Amino acid sequence: MTVPERIIQSSDALKVFPLPSAVLFPHSVIPLHIFEPRYRDMVGDALSSDQVMALAQLEPGWETHYAGRPPVQEMMCVGLIVWHEKLEDGRYNLLLQGVCRARMVAELPSERLYREMRVELLPDPSYHGPEEEQLRQAVLELAGRVPPSFSEGLLPAVARANGGTLADVVAAAIIPEPERRQELLSELDVRVRLQAVIDEVGELLGRLQPMRPTGPLN
Template sequence: MTAQERVERAASALKVFPLPSAVLFPHTVIPLHIFEPRYRALVRDALAGDRVMALGQLEPGWEGRYEGRPPMQPMMCAGIIIWDEQVEEGRYNILLQGVSRVRLVSELSNDKLYREVSAEMLPDLPYQGPEEEQLRQAVFELAGRVPPSFAENLLPVAARATGGMLADVVASAIVPEPDRRQELLGELDIKRRLEGVLEDVGELIARLQPVRPSGPMN
């Protein structure tokens, strides 16, 4: 069974971890430290089953109601736990790999500590357009202005990725602000998503000076 099929099968009762500080994109991996009892239960149940869970954002104004069940933003990213480690006091370290955008349809009523939703799968359709090459060229230019270790991780992925995946992997690497990441996660039009990420890369290039090679110059 493919990762997409596993998420599709779980979509009718999808486990959700609302985390205001983090937004996951499809085709990318995020490390998470799970320490709250309700989300330890979520991870424990996921590991005992299909290993599928979603990362979501809460609607603005959640701060005073975090211990309850404040409204969640409808656009989420569902993924698969690809690595896990249980540490002291029943906590977990996990790596969650994004698989697909999903849209919250309804929240399920249950007696579990954590939240589950019925969700609609929103996989990207194939796309080809000039925005792909424009974004790749911008990433290549950015690579000359960032530390080599960062460029070495981003360049091979950007060279292979196409369409919506290209926008997602670049956005995951260069956009730190959760609100902007959520905005890009919610952009289902691939052309507009590529154009949006291209603008973000351009703004980052404008703020950075080229990295000068060390050592004597000829």
């Protein structure tokens, strides 16, 4: 079964890992350490079936209800477990690769400890516009002001990506704030999302000084 087929099949009962401060974008990867028993069960079930699970942001005020089922933001990212390591005590380290946006339709009653939801998958429509080249140029300028260790992985990805994927790849790399990441995850208009990420790169450039050359000049 292909990855798109697995994602579609999972949408009727999607395994969801809610977190208060982590937002996954499609086409990016996030490392996770799974230690709670309910989510260790979830990862074990995912690994024994389709390797699919979603990451969802908890709504504000979750602190007093975390042991139960506090509300989550309706927009989330469905991902695929692309690497995992099971530790001796049952915890997991894993890498979750974002695949597709999804909107929660309903939370399902379940006898399991972890949460499952029926979702609507929201793949990006095809888009080509001037914002793509504007964003690529902005990232090139950014690459000249940051250490090579930051830009060497981003530049090839930006060169390959188009449309909504381009916006997501750059957003995942440069935006740390969970609230802003969630806003961009929730933005379904690709043109608006591209422009928003262009603005984010511009603000970052405004805070950075051009890198000074090191070593001899001649």
